[in-house]
Amino acid sequence: MARLVVVSNRVSIPDPTGKGSAGGLAVALREAFQGQDGLWFGWSGKVSAHPSAEPRMIDKGHVRYALMDLTATDRREYYSGFANRALWPVMHYRIGLSEFSRADYAGYLRVNRTFAGALARLIRPDDLIWVHDYHLIPLAAELRALGLANRIGYFRHIPWPAPEVVGTLPGSQDLLRAITDYDLVGVQTARDADNLRRGILQEFDAAQRTADVIALDGRQARVKGFPIAIDMSGFEQAAPRPATHRLLKQTVASLGSRSLIIGVDRLDYSKGIPERMEAFERFLISNPDQRGRVTYLQIAPTSRSEVPEYAALSRTVSETLGRINGAHGEPGWVPIHYVTSAYPRSVLAGLYRIARVGLVTPMRDGMNLVAKEYVAAQDPEDPGVLVLSKFAGAAEQLGGALIVNPNDKFEVAEAINAALHMDQAERIARWQRMMDLLRRYDIAWWTNAFLKELAGQRKTSKARRPAPV
Template identity: 50%
Template sequence: MVVSNRVPVPSDSGSPAAGGLAVALNAALQQRGGFWFGWSGNVSEEETPLQVHDFGRVSYAVTDLSQRDIDEYYAGFANRALWPVCHYRLDLTEISANDTAGYFRVNEFFARRLATLLKPDDVIWIHDYHFIPLAAYLRQMGFENRMGFFLHIPWAPYDVSSALPAYQTVLSGLTRYDVVGFQTRRDVENFTRCLEQEKMARDLGDGRWEADGRVFKVDAFPIGIETDLFRQEAREAKSNSLVRRMRASMEDKHLIIGVDRLDYSKGIRQRIEAFACMLERFPNMRNKVTFLQITPKSRSEVPEYLKMQHEVAEQAGWTNGKFGDVDWTPVRYINKAVSRTSLAGLYRSARVGMVTPLRDGMNLVAKEYVASQRGTDPGVLVLSRFAGAAEELDSALLVNPYDTEATANAIVRALEMSLEERKERWKAMMARLRSNTVDHWCANFMAVLTQEQSCALPKGAENGHAAPVEPTIAREAAHFGQPMAGYRRN
């Protein structure tokens, strides 16, 4: 049983949604059989039935949410409290009692709907920050299935994460899983330090912790990509029309590429500033290089993202106005999504890949850029040391994205790097990508989760119906001003 906020329900042809994570999880489900459960992406003010779509051995089970649910659970607590705190941005964190209550209320709603699908031998793998409390609700309903949780974003250190609204309840919710997975060792250390500071769990050694009589495992599971498949797509993309047009327009100039969802954690403004600084300090680079920044819009309903959209566009325009010429546009800023095949071809065409987030759980763009390169003439990855990918891709040019001049120097170094050094760095990173693909990541997590498996359902739940909720859930929910037992949509 896979749980994620959005569920990539296949088309009528049965083809799964594109993307490494979706493909890997779909493959794991096809092997074992099971459900993929989450939000449909649709808004409904009425409580609609659970929608189930069967494709092969996988059933995709989705439910609608009300506008209030989306405003409080998703746009509110998840993306205006959890997201900024986990990305070390306390200045952008919004504390709202209504949003906090809505986050837990909607998680209980998801738990109750999921409970109707569960069978005694189901293994449950829950993904990302939207669903941290889900296991706690299922445990309070009496379910003892194996439950794993993987956080795709960073976990901040104690002095940052403790600023989160309902911090102790969120932290306690993670102790209700059997396995808690993070992207990096740094995230594991930050999380376990939080457990120690709050005296919430006891360290048993070897990554095992005990809380309230339950033993759970905490470890790093760095996510990978479909390395060989992505390399193949990059090779075949030479015939892609977008890639051909881009190459023709470049003439003999070098291409620098950045690809990010529009988010303040990605360091896009700092990256453009570093590129402008490079043009200022190294005039010989003018008219010899073009920076392509592909940035699909994201979470436009959140004010901070709308503000950033205007700021990045203004910065790109300022850079072009100052340094551009009638026959040369230094920055090409694209505000729309590009197909995976086109991206693979554009990566392959770029001499430099700029992946410089201010903070990121992993950042798969870094891995995709490396995988797409020609072994005979690879480009250079300029990578933020604050991206999770830096733990594996330490042969990249690692930079501090806050240091504009140092990043500008790294861009020049990448452009002028010898072929021999480029090959050496690329080979070292490719070895990491081949040893840790997305399939390996999925298999490694499931191997740990299913160890010493004990999947007993509570008495009375054998037919897919959960046992009554323990009264303690109502007492815990009182902190958020909402009686959660007996959930009501409106």
């Protein structure tokens, strides 16, 4: 059996204490490694003045973890710079927030080239290579330039926007060309796949061989949607357990007869947290009888605090929170509870289960697994209602949700009210529709579907190196 080699920006090593909270990618890839030998390669998360050209190796069962350190300059240019200040905002349709630097772009290409050089020395001829996300778009091109003919797949966890949006980013043409050095390119939705294929066809003298396959310069890349899923059994089992965590017990005690509305997001401008708070405020204004009868809990762990746009967002959220609670709160009742800590799956599952409304309203999102987790955690006999942004990839699958435009706070407010007053029969019917789909297309389906497709791709010839800056 071919060995699976996973490459991602960060490597998630299993926590022997079991206390760690694995993210969606870590859960997915551990599923992919089940029953076969594997190698997981990527950044260690550490910064070193003189990092080794060889990765640090850690063995955990049948999986080896290969960890690369970065220099401070690498981290600033590759990660904080081009990946998160240029690529990320453009890919989420926030062109005005994109800050392109030629030095950052050079650092992005340099780190990908360094990773490729270190990884190539570990690769066996029959290895199947699976690269993840926007940090590593040029990696296949770098590996091809070193002579690797392995089958290489790429999965895109964030959106791929329309060609005219991607085209605003300097260097985007080189990145589009580099995409075609992968044998299989997986994206979250059919819309993302169409956007990417159109972008390649418009920028180059490429040919569309089939509905999914693009040919360019003697290579063929299949671009296809593979909507990422969740560990369904894990959430279904965790949700009904007795409340033992302090936050869960405090939440249950403080609610009393109030209904809970919950939002769980990493603090990011793509998630629309200030806009969501204002929509909840509009709900309170339009429905004064609900004051004191509902509580909105927003969990939003901070991230990328070194990036100026995220520091500004944190201030905006705090100001919005303070204004709304100050204007609408009453003695004994605070409208919005805001928490910036991260919590393990067992706690989140319990909170999802007691929440009457799951408020998932990103301005743009590749998939949004919180939407799926919320549905999976519900009580089958008395489920809550999911309010979901139409700009989340999950909206293509979760038709039982109340689908809203997150830019329209009146529409979101009306959906919150409808969710709170929806009768039990309709709530069960909507929930059952979504659960049937989530059980059919779970995390095992996602990993197996992608890897089966990749394993079936034909090996192709040596390809191009990304254009130098």
